[in-house]
Amino acid sequence: MFPKIHALCAAAACAVAASPAALAQQTLPAITITADPRADRGALTVPDTEQAIADIERIPGGVEVVPDTQFKNTPAQTVKDILERVPGVFAQPRYGDDARVSIRGSGLSRNYGNRGINMSMDGIPINTSDGLVDLFEIDPTAYRYVEVYKGANALRYGANSLGGAINFVTPTGRDAAPFEGRLDIGSFGYRKAQASTGAAGGPWDYFLTASAQSVDGYRDHSDGKEQRASGNLGYRFSADAETRFYLNLNRIRQRLPGEVTKDAALNTPQAADAEFERLDQQRNIDSLRLANKTMLRFGPATLEFGLFGVHRHVMHPIYQWLDYRVQDYGGFVRATDRRMIGGFHNEFAAGVKVHNGAIDTDQYINLTGGHKGNLAASMYDTSKNLSAYFENSFFIRPDLALVAGGQFQHAVREREDRYLSDGDQSGRRRYDNFSPKIGVLWDLDPDWQAYANISRSAEAPTFDANTFATPTSSDIEAQTATTYEVGTRGRRPGFTWDVSLYHARIENELQCLTTAPWSPCTIVNAGRTVHQGIELGAEFAVLESALATGDRVWFNANYAYNDFRFDGDPVYGDNRLPGVPVHILRAEVLYKLPGGFYAGPNVEWMPKSYYVDNANTETVDPYALLNFRVGLAPAKQGWTGYIEGRNLTDRRYIANAAAAGVATPASALFNPGSGRSIYAGARYTW
Template sequence: MIYSICEKYAVMASACLIVAPIVVNAEDSLPEVSVTEKALVKSGAQSLTVPNTAQATVDIQRIPGAVEVVPDTAYKGGPAQTVKDMLGWVPGIFAQSRYGDDARISIRGSGLSRNYGNRGINMYMDGIPINTADGLVDNFEIDPTAFRYIEVYKGANAMRYGANTLGGAINYVTPTGRDADLFVGRVDIGSFGYKRAQASTGGVSGPLDYFITASAQEFNGYRQHSDGDQQRLSGNLGYQFSPDAETRFYVNLNAIDQRLPGEVSKASALHSPRTAASEFTRVDQQRNINSQRLANKTTLRFGSTTVELGVFGVNRHVDHPIFQYLDYTVRDYGGFIRATDDSQISGFNNRLVVGANIHNGKIDNDQYVNLTGGIKGALAASNIDRSKNISAYAEDTFSFLPNVALVAGVQYLHAERDRKDRFLSDGDQSGSRTYDLFSPKIGLLWDVDASWQVFTNISRSAEIPTYDANTFVSTATSDLNAQTATTYEIGTRGTRPDFTWDFAIYHADIKNELQCLTTAPWAPCSVVNAGKTQHRGLEAGIGLPFLKSTFTQGDTFVFNAAYSLNDFRFDNDPNYGNNRLPGVPKHFLRSEVVYKHPNGFYAGPNIEWSPSSYYADNVNSTTVDRYMLLNLRLGYMQAKGWSGYLEGRNLADRRYIANVAIAGTADPTMEIFNPGTGRAAYAGLQYKW
């Protein structure tokens, strides 16, 4: 869906700023959002290291592919607990909650078979990686209340971050003191014991600016054994040496405790959805995280060239009793440099972006027998896993016509994976593997007019196996090959006074797709390389205002919809033929009709609809049933002062399966199903000063 700065549930139409697609000023390289905004940037009134929402929207639309900026007002008008709340309205993203703050997320079928953790998407917080160095990422450390906007780059459109996975990249961007409110306080309550409080502050003092936010929440959970509590703190401190030089320091702290209810049979998921898996409760399965992330980002501008540099370090301790008791520490570090030059070649506008990234890390893992009640038993495994990743990339945008640009790029990735087995009584599972991968891209971007673009591209992506693929089995990492794909894409995006749209069609030919197949109901999956597969899809988002000024001058009804067609199949596989890939519905739709009053009041119903069943296994013998959820929200949102909301979800209390841990062959009695949440209600109150 296209989001303007008028975002969903925004304040007043008169306060909205519509951001047109890409207009580049070659003279000083700043997007022409407005003369006032450009002057603010140059005067230092806005951050040089962090674009505001308007700047980010203009900048991202230089990319000839499916990309999006999601502003915070698109999701903060509700409880905003998981990534589904934040990104569920973006076409091509399939996000479903599991329990607590955890959610499964897939873009264009990335990590399609994963039902714990996520892979196939590079996630960033202010441009700093959230993924561990081996590529695995979970969502527990993402605090939806902390961010100003979210950038979504699907597939190889994420080259600006050096990301080249099938799913692309997601960058969560926090405010700075230069665009933050002096004070924000917020309280949310809801069904199943849900309570959250959040507060933030930011400001500017001469060349110095600061922003800090903290939140705490707890919940009993819809299901048994799914209670949890989280405390999170994020902040940044910026110093502007001049209008052309700024540095910013970041800190992110998390303390997370979460019990795991586990997957259950299909009958249990549909008829007793609040019941946890008995084995999960017997050994008290949990995922508890304490993490600290420190980073610095510096931006320097030299005429038409901008240079960005960054370094980061992450320490994460995970206390994780599951089928065995995992106790491990992750220590990651790295840095990046990126240079962007806007100039002219023989009178034609040209933008060149070159960069390099280093992301290294070590996982120190001890694994124990998990006794009844979640008590550590005897040592069962012990490993040191080291990852090294060095990538370099270049992308050039050459405007050979005033409104048509050719975009060409390439990325090189050198990755090393090395495991040292310290527990040898069951044999030595040490191993290492080196990967060297090139990923080219070429595309065209046509600005049909100032607010309408057409784009197309061909790109290659590559994905290295994560260590958890072998944490629980006896084979070495070298048994798995990298997943590679060639993706073809064409689309259009734009806005008119009474219509906004965002359409993309893509086809990806994939080799060695990494599948995570469930083999036991209580143990993690086993990762294998599939043969050839194909991911094809259509992503469509629309916004359509209608019935304007029906009850009062300036009010309107708006119809919004986000639709994804997911046609994912094996390609003449020796075992599965041309079967459909399991784990995601072929059709998925979210739509709403919302009434907006110029004073900030909004109200309306929305639906989430999976209109056909999909498969839970590769042999296509077991299905996940179709469903439709009816939701309703109303609220009052103001730029300053008091705002509030009421929201009801799954009002018909529909029993459904939210997601599934896939298998090679499954049946309905297999414990691979995660029930969706039943009827729930939430309310929130916020004050901005």
């Protein structure tokens, strides 16, 4: 949906949205270039929500800002609760806090972790240096807003992947409440408590938040406990100079129920895989993240730079007992310049990002009960990544900008094998790619934008791709793509829309195929593939003052059409790619009163089955889920609360699935969705 209107009215947690008459007065941010105003509106280093929306709408492509008003008044257990309303983002929970996220088919075949999306917290990477990312460390209720950049529209973050980037932005002491606390409870033993505080005084400001969460889980052997804390401390040297320090701590303890057969997923959905239970498979994480970001403003130009470091200790008994430590570090610098050139407005941005790291792994036999046995493997993996990018927007008319940019990416993946009894499996691969981009952004009128772009993307493999065990396992190439995109976004009185159409031609698509039960997937290059689709978001007022003065009935929906196929593959021909629905629709009818009361049903509908294997033999069946929510959100301060029911018809369905080359009814690829559930929460802001 169109980002600006999200902040105004899309969320249930908002007070009643602006009336159609008021909406008629709202205009898109002018694309006339001015000095960056953020220092006058709050923190210089962190744009507020309105400024973030104005910035993102200068990008000629599929982008979105999701403000906290959209997800603060929900259970917000996983990132699906944040991202599910963004067209083109396929986000589904797996178990506990884990979720699978794919944008335009990025990493759509993975059965663990996420790949193909550059994820950041406050603009600083949370992916490991090889590109893999876990979502356990993301606390869905801790953010002021979330930015979504699809595909090459994420150039400003140095992202160069098919999926683009997602940036989770925390509040600062200049826009946070002095105190905010919340309690949530729900089905399957869900319990969460969170508190935050923030303040500003003179040149200093700070923000702190901490949460504790536990869940028994819908499925057996899916219980988990999480404690998370994050904060930032800012110091303003002047109106044009500010620095900010970040701290993030996480402790995650999560049992894994595992994928099961389709028959088991639909007929005994709460049962875990017996082998996962026997080995007591888990994913446990202790992590610490430190970062700094500094912004300097020189009239129409800005300079932003920073450093970051991450330490993770992962204790991961699965098919073997993995014990590894991650050390990531890096830095970035980004410069922008907005000025008149020959009577024309121009905006230029360029940057460099370094993201390096190492994973020190010892791998043991996993004995019954999840106990360490003898050492089975030991390795030291290092990853080096350098990206340099630029983007220029030249306004040939005040309402029409031509955009050109490009990015060079250098990546190295190296493994030192320290367990030589089965042969030396050391190795090194290097990847160098340049990805250009051109586009156009046109304000047809103050409330209507149209855009188009052509872009390249490149994605180096993660460590689990090139194992260096054999020549065949060491020749995985980088995934590259050329994407064509057109779209429009805008508003009319009582109506907003956001529509993108894209067509991506991909070479060497990275597929993660399950080849044996209870083992990690095998990474392969798929050859030529095509990802194309439609992303549609819309919201409009159905009725106004129907039952009471000032009440309103809103209808909002987002729809994605995903046509992902092989392109003349020697084995699979033009088969559909597995792992993502062809159609997915989410729609809601919400009744709102001026005092902040809201209530209404919503549905999630997948009307057509999709395949779980390249051979197109096994499928995930269609489903429709009925949900209902009711709540009260009268103001920014004081009490708010909600009650939310999900899957009220207790439909048995498959939420997501791993992928295989050829699947059979005995293939354990499926994650069942949760049954009927009820959640309730209260939040107090002072």
